[in-house]
Amino acid sequence: MLIFLQFLHVFSQEITWTNYSFAFPQFIPLIAEKTVFSRTFEEFGQILNISIEYNGEFDEPICNFDYQYMLFQRQPDTLIALVTDLQQIDIDSLKTEEIQQGFSDELISFATIDRNLILLEKNGTIHHLYYNDGPALTNYTVYQLSINQGVNEYAQILSDTQSFYYVDSDQFVKFNINNGSLEEIKIHSWNKVNDHFKIFVRQEYVYLINGISGMSIYKMQNNILLLVNKFMIQDIYQSPGFTNLNLIDYSIDKEFLYLLDHENGVKRFNLTSMHIDKNFFISQKGCKVISVQNNQIILIQQNQLFSEIYEGRIFNDSWVLIRKKTATKQIYRNIKQFDNYTLLISNPTNNMYQKNLIENFSDPYLYNGDNFYQMEFLGLIEMDTDFVVGIYKYGVAIYYVQEKSAQISCQARLSQQNRVTIRLNSTNCLNKNQSDIFNYCQCRLDYVFDVHGVLMSPYQENLYIYFCVVAFAIVVALFVAIFLIIRRYQLKKEKIDHIRKSRRTLSY
Numbered sequence: 463m464l465i466f467l468q469f470l471h472v473f474s475q476e477i478t479w480t481n482y483s484f485a486f487p488q489f490i491p492l493i494a495e496k497t498v499f500s501r502t503f504e505e506f507g508q509i510l511n512i513s514i515e516y517n518g519e520f521d522e523p524i525c526n527f528d529y530q531y532m533l534f535q536r537q538p539d540t541l542i543a544l545v546t547d548l549q550q551i552d553i554d555s556l557k558t559e560e561i562q563q564g565f566s567d568e569l570i571s572f573a574t575i576d577r578n579l580i581l582l583e584k585n586g587t588i589h590h591l592y593y594n595d596g597p598a599l600t601n602y603t604v605y606q607l608s609i610n611q612g613v614n615e616y617a618q619i620l621s622d623t624q625s626f627y628y629v630d631s632d633q634f635v636k637f638n639i640n641n642g643s644l645e646e647i648k649i650h651s652w653n654k655v656n657d658h659f660k661i662f663v664r665q666e667y668v669y670l671i672n673g674i675s676g677m678s679i680y681k682m683q684n685n686i687l688l689l690v691n692k693f694m695i696q697d698i699y700q701s702p703g704f705t706n707l708n709l710i711d712y713s714i715d716k717e718f719l720y721l722l723d724h725e726n727g728v729k730r731f732n733l734t735s736m737h738i739d740k741n742f743f744i745s746q747k748g749c750k751v752i753s754v755q756n757n758q759i760i761l762i763q764q765n766q767l768f769s770e771i772y773e774g775r776i777f778n779d780s781w782v783l784i785r786k787k788t789a790t791k792q793i794y795r796n797i798k799q800f801d802n803y804t805l806l807i808s809n810p811t812n813n814m815y816q817k818n819l820i821e822n823f824s825d826p827y828l829y830n831g832d833n834f835y836q837m838e839f840l841g842l843i844e845m846d847t848d849f850v851v852g853i854y855k856y857g858v859a860i861y862y863v864q865e866k867s868a869q870i871s872c873q874a875r876l877s878q879q880n881r882v883t884i885r886l887n888s889t890n891c892l893n894k895n896q897s898d899i900f901n902y903c904q905c906r907l908d909y910v911f912d913v914h915g916v917l918m919s920p921y922q923e924n925l926y927i928y929f930c931v932v933a934f935a936i937v938v939a940l941f942v943a944i945f946l947i948i949r950r951y952q953l954k955k956e957k958i959d960h961i962r963k964s965r966r967t968l969s970y
């Protein structure tokens with residue numbers, strides 16, 4: 463009986479986590495699991511700073527807190543080298559033009575349609591891979607574009623929903639890959655482009671973003687490019703005071719095309735109405751790289767000795783600067799934004815930058831981000847919710863990405879009552895002020911950690927349960943044994959009685 467009661471006691475023992483809310487009126491469901499309590503902070507967004515106070519019989523720290531983080535892991539065996547390194551080749555076996563081209567060839571551009579990944583090698587070779595769940599890159603094939611080999615300045619590939627395109631300053635080729643063969647169509651109306659340029663195709667329109675020449679829009683009709691509109695400095699700014707223009711990079715977010723002008727800052731273009739947004743302007747000179755996603759904007763300025771990373775939020779007709787970070791001289795080539803993190807691609811050191819941190823609110827520990835070394839990334843493409851493909855100069859690899867929420871876990875070892883007060887600054891909360899665009903919150907959560915009875919660690923608890931089960935089994939076995947012995951005795955007794963009885967009847 464005593465053992466049975468102990469058994470029940472172990473199962474019923476629980477910690478009561480009570481939530482007394484002050485600043486935070488909503489009740490938060492808690493997971494109370496024996497001696498361990500843990501919860502994640504998804505509904506608070508990013509935790510910027512936290513303090514934990516104990517107020518009870520014992521004020522030893524019983525809680526552990528981990529800030530949110532970004533998991534970025536290369537999947538084993540997914541690194542595929544596509545370009546052979548010519549550096550290993552004997553120099554005497556190379557032709558003069560190959561030596562002129564440089565010793566090592568490399569990938570210079572990439573594009574996707576659905577799960578088809580196309581990579582362009584400097585010498586005009588096209589690599590095709592198909593992304594399969596698994597994750598894996600399969601059906602690898604190589605093609606040669608019939609382009610004029612030569613200088614191929616600013617060579618790049620792009621795609622719309624139907625076709626891929628190869629473009630350099632002299633040539634424009636549309637191509638598709640069907641059943642293992644490359645079909646290509648030359649676009650003859652392409653005029654030679656001077657100066658650096660970036661280009662993309664969207665709904666049959668070709669947007670050419672071309673340094674000091676501004677932006678030109680062409681309509682692609684029957685494989686002919688027809689100039690629809692051209693935006694020069696006066697069309698872009700529509701106001702005096704701007705004397706120089708140099709469109710250097712762009713980014714598309716929702717219906718807007720953000721144009722980065724190295725000389726002045728950022729202007730935007732409404733892709734639906736095909737008009738420059740007259741009022742919008744971010745005055746930030748000298749930037750080279752732009753990325754906008756969900757109104758979160760990153761600009762990178764390259765100086766002689768250092769780089770500045772500006773993080774802001776698009777707001778009304780401009781932006782609100784959130785943070786400026788200075789990094790020692792590094793050339794940032796590309797930016798890949800995730801929800802709360804940004805990968806700043808700077809070879810060979812990449813930095814996982816955490817967004818939304820306002821210095822006044824945040825733990826300085828979070829500012830720097832994680833640096834990691836990789837081969838030279840050209841960029842990253844999201845393939846599904848869990849995986850991205852990283853494109854290197856010499857090949858591709860698949861990465862697992864996940865944004866992990868902040869988490870707290872507490873464990874009590876003694877019978878105690880402890881009040882735990884958690885104060886936190888976060889990017890979100892249930893009672894946030896909707897009219898404040900940053901929605902930063904300061905919250906206070908109070909938990910009463912009420913532990914009754916003798917506590918055991920989960921391991922000890924399991925051991926104890928085993929012990930109880932074994933003890934219970936032994937008791938049951940004993941009962942059965944005793945019962946069997948008594949029964950056997952009874953049977954024997956009956957048998958003897960029976961014999962005695964029959965003897966008695968015989969003697970009469």
Ligand SMILES: *[C@@H]1O[C@H](CO)[C@@H](O)[C@H](O)[C@H]1NC(C)=O
Pocket residue numbers: 510511512513822823885886887904
């Ligand atoms: C939250 O931010 C406020 C305002 O800057 C600061 O005074 C406070 O210390 C922060 N609280 C925590 C827990 O970080």
Ligand SMILES: *[C@@H]1O[C@H](CO)[C@@H](O)[C@H](O)[C@H]1NC(C)=O
Pocket residue numbers: 544545546567583585586587606
């Ligand atoms: C380009 O380089 C690859 C090796 O990386 C080679 O297989 C291919 O034949 C080259 N193509 C041309 C046109 O030179």
Ligand SMILES: *[C@@H]1O[C@H](CO)[C@@H](O)[C@H](O)[C@H]1NC(C)=O
Pocket residue numbers: 592600601
């Ligand atoms: C990949 O190759 C396999 C075998 O050759 C073929 O069955 C499959 O249809 C191909 N997948 C794609 C997407 O081309």
Ligand SMILES: *[C@@H]1O[C@H](CO)[C@@H](O)[C@H](O)[C@H]1NC(C)=O
Pocket residue numbers: 717732733734735736
């Ligand atoms: C962009 O243009 C479309 C079509 O004219 C218009 O409906 C939309 O409001 C414009 N967007 C902004 C933010 O002006």
Ligand SMILES: *[C@@H]1O[C@H](CO)[C@@H](O)[C@H](O)[C@H]1NC(C)=O
Pocket residue numbers: 822
């Ligand atoms: C908080 O930030 C603002 C600018 O965003 C700055 O002017 C102010 O000095 C900061 N306050 C503290 C206490 O750091």
Ligand SMILES: *[C@@H]1O[C@H](CO)[C@@H](O)[C@H](O)[C@H]1NC(C)=O
Pocket residue numbers: 511512513821822823824825826
């Ligand atoms: C973060 O929280 C700690 C502990 O409460 C506090 O000392 C520090 O000032 C806070 N930092 C900021 C930037 O608010």
Ligand SMILES: *[C@@H]1O[C@H](CO)[C@@H](O)[C@H](O)[C@H]1NC(C)=O
Pocket residue numbers: 895896897898
């Ligand atoms: C919400 O934020 C706005 C802008 O920061 C401020 O003007 C307003 O007073 C705030 N409202 C409340 C209820 O705190």
